[in-house]
Amino acid sequence: MTSKSETTPAQLRDCSDCPIRHRAVCANCEPKELTALEEIKYYKEFRPGDTIVWAGQDLDFVASVVVGMAALSRTMEDGRRQITGLLLSSDFLGRPGRASVRYDVSAISDVTLCCFRRKPFEDLVASTPHIGQRLLEMSMDELDAAREWMLVLGRKTARERIASLLAMVAQRDLKVASPSATGPLTIDLPLSREGIADSLGLTLVTASRQLSPSPI
Amino acid sequence: MTSKSETTPAQLRDCSDCPIRHRAVCANCEPKELTALEEIKYYKEFRPGDTIVWAGQDLDFVASVVVGMAALSRTMEDGRRQITGLLLSSDFLGRPGRASVRYDVSAISDVTLCCFRRKPFEDLVASTPHIGQRLLEMSMDELDAAREWMLVLGRKTARERIASLLAMVAQRDLKVASPSATGPLTIDLPLSREGIADSLGLTLVTASRQLSPSPI
DNA sequence: CGACATCTTGACTACAGTCAATACTAGTGG
């Protein structure tokens, strides 16, 4: 695990200023619950390419992604790799009740995590209602998204896969960013060609071809 | 929605006799919670091929699969279809807090569901701890399984996919059935060739070829 | 500028898809 720094960015120390306050696992928390969370939280930052945890390792925290993009992935013994989930701003990492993770987690762009120490977080889930409820809601959203993605991986052509990825990222961004913007749509996709390929079950070369300005 | 019958099989009326009592959503319930569940439950049965709900429809209940196998699937406008999940004995169907489902659900074999009326079930989730906690645990298991499956769909060859499906079903069966049995392993897979193909992102023909006793 | 990583493009290959014929099975009715 390679963490760049554990100093808290000044502007993030207070939950009330937090950009993901109303979308993350803490969204429905009452002031009292929020205070409890605030006491067990700390920030971690990662650079693009950093590994946050390796599959099989234990994670001594759970976390919300504050900013940036991270990937969950599995790699087979022979090197074939599949990204099985992208974590974007406000997404949750980790699983209360189980320390070990089943996939590699790595930073795609600069990532800031809002981490909660595992044990006290689990206690909070057990003793207060809103965190557990929000977590259930978020897991089920993730599950719906994962199943949607199975259609992409199982049935769509290379071109359709690229389109699906762009659409997915664009849609998630739109919900957050300026809902104005009538200009040309721009999508911030920090993934490399290899990352795109690994998300879509394609090879780097095929991903590149589909994105290149195909001659005619 | 085609339901064969809503008469309760005699041997199922009492939760204490239930074959999934300790694995389903009710696994951790205390006697009091179990009584509350018992009051809002009823059974439904389906025949192979029956549709339990269509994507987009509302489901006025949530349910545990008591026996049988059901499939969650999505179909594109042009007919391409992907099974995005298999529900086996003790698996949970539905989502508290949202009536509409995002995928078709259909019975593969004879299926018996233990249904809970939606609204009172949601109230129970909110007012008691163990159902919600178990539900969170089960959703996260499903999410892990879904991500595992993405590796199958994105990266494995036709042959490996077949192997993965057999292994997955066998493993789930083993946990339940006799942990003795040193004889030749038999797997009960009620899926048709088309069902296998739709689970694995293959065509019927390819699935059939991989299963046929390939001539050398 | 050179070194290194990433991306693009071309030529060829292979795995799975498509189309189509045939085999098998179960059910129905003469």
Place this chain on the structure above:
DNA sequence: CCACTAGTATTGACTGTAGTCAAGATGTCG
């Protein structure tokens, strides 16, 4: 009992999309 049908499964021949291998282009940074 056999003929007929309908649904499902197998097999063959051919095609096409994406994979592989490899060369060259582009970009970044010391």
